[in-house]
Amino acid sequence: MSNLSISDMARAKPPTPYLDGLNDEQRKAVETMDGPVLVLAGAGTGKTRVLTTRLAHILATGRARPWEILCVTFTNKAAREMKERVGAIIGDAVEGVPWLGTFHSVSAQILRRHAELVGLKSSFTILDTDDQLRLLKQIIRAAEIDEKRWTPRHLAQTIDGWKNRGVLPSELDENDRWSFAEGKGQELYATYQARLRTLNCCDFGDLLLHTLTIFKTQADVLAEYHRKFRYVLVDEYQDTNVAQYLWLRLLAQGSNNICCVGDDDQSIYGWRGAEVDNILRFDKDFPGAEVVRLERNYRSTEHILAAASGLITSNKDRLGKTLWTEDEGGEKVEVRGLWDGEAEARFVAEEIENWVSKSHPYSDTAVLVRASWQMRAFEDRFIMLGLPYKVIGGPRFFERAEVRDAHAYMRLVRSHEDDLAFERIINTPKRGIGDTTVQKIAIAAREMNVCMSDAARTLSQTDEIRGKARTSIKVFLRDMDRWREQARDSRHDELAEIILDESGYTAMWREDKTPQAAGKLENLKELVRSMGEYETLEAYLEHVALVTDLDRAGDEDEVSLMTLHAAKGLEFPLVFLPGWEETVFPSQRSLDEKGTRALEEERRLAYVGITRARERAVLTFTANRMIYGRWHSVIPSRFIDELPADHVEARSDTGIYDSSGPGFENVHTPPSPSASSYSSPGWKRYQANSAAGKGSRPPTINAKANLIQSGNAGDTTGKWKTGDRVFHDKFGYGKVKRVDGSKLTVRFDKAGEKKVVESFLKDLP
DNA sequence: TGGGGGCACCTTTTT
């Protein structure tokens, strides 16, 4: 391993202006070459800058030509950003970095060149989740498995998990085999793969898995890529799964020049198969690896950084970094307790208006939630106030039904063998071709060993299918033939318009009087427009298969509302982090499923959240939370306790938590679920379930009105009787002394005070 | 075949 020192390099090459302004650690990360390098880049330390500069540096110093560099990212956004930034440094030559892209797009490129090695044609289509589920459903039905108990979704997840680990059907171990439908998992997986091959299809996982198989089994192909790729760059290494890791390791064996950039503290996709372990054992996987730490944060003020750093030290599985900033002081992280979700939304909206009134733009602020259902309360409030906002990562354009229908038409025109497309649109719009007819066609197709279009053609000439269905099929097939004819000599976007029109698809939505219909028509217009941006139909379809959303103009002055996951890589001067309550954040469900590992991942999510803030981070929790129409009495997140007190300022508006003194240490944490007030049968059942690894929701506690009855988990009807233990927002815990219609007399523990709480029942919302 | 009503579901989701 020869490691040139920085001065050696400076001597060897002329000064390089793009290196100006980098700090020492960043320079080291850019210039350390000739061996594996792991750049541990903390939040806000200039990760993307280092990666792009490194790529530019390799090109500028003539170490490799653009097509000799493999550079993989996870998102299209990151890939695009890199292209732009490298372009800005070294000029237009980037157009010629053909192997810069996402894991999946690079894999697709490779796979198209060698598809026949895994039994596919190079024109294979990339399936989306919807197609995948439909296919799996058919397979489960065919295997006569109870599809209620073993759902297609469940199978999709299981198979995805296997693919993420790079495991083929034949390679499953005993444990895996039994993880679905009493040992039938393996067979189903094999059937699914065989079906995909017949249909000449790939799902997302296959793009990587097939490429991996080729690398593993075809030494000459691998050698070709070893010769080709002299440098390998990887972004967000902490999010790689096992398949991606194996893929990278095989490719990097050639040059041994691999540079991975990542942050173990920001690994938040474990539930999708990402393995933090990959980054944790980098130096063992790649012997002689240099590890460069980027620890200077350019984003946040001292308090924000310290609060986040303090929190993340509770994690055991981490390499450890000490982030620092020159931006001393600033505002402490604010923690606020609110009565319920509505109060929380009111509070956040008010704070945003305050901020804006000090002549800041709305776009300075973001609300980051754990789960998307939390967004609604904020949307309601924002709409009521007329406060401009946008939801980031909402329903995806290319996943909308109407867009997918249109794609199916195009796919079927392109290839009449696309059975999935055929099934999707044969009766959309309604043509009187129902399930029975489709089933007949499917069975005939299987018997004759032809595609469904061909089977339908044959059947329509016999008496197998009669009446309306028969004429409809004939018309449909004739239309298809005509469109295929037209496809030869018309632009694909114009053809799309013709097809949507003539098939009656547009008309279907025009006649639809539901409020959504107008939006659907808009989307179809947008679809035709975006098709026009691609040279060919193939290029367009490849693009939509690998890209999940259209770019939206992001320059409007609006508050951003999104999940914590969607916030990775972004930053805002003012960040709100609502819903820091046990069961919500950390999410009870992920804890139930994966225990400690999940807890650490939730903590990393908290870390990601706080580190999005440049100037102010405001964290809120409530006492009562409405989840799926039920009230839950909730307690503050353990993550709040884990924040270093010196960097936090806590206030409470609820009266529940003792706010008599200043400072975080005076916030009274209510009893945890193990404490006496939560020792009801419901809680016990819940705890037993959790311990046994079974997911179950915490019991519902009646929290309507201003009075919470503690521990009546089973009974949520709001019946009160003498002796009930109660909890009041102002007076704390107490005992019911007398019940008189809607009037309660309660003695409160703390003050020993007797209060008459009137008419709370009739105030129920 | 297609529409209506009952019912189970309900996290995060770069590709």
Place this chain on the structure above:
DNA sequence: GGTGCCCCCA
């Protein structure tokens, strides 16, 4: 609380 899915009925 809202939605998508399945079954049953016309």
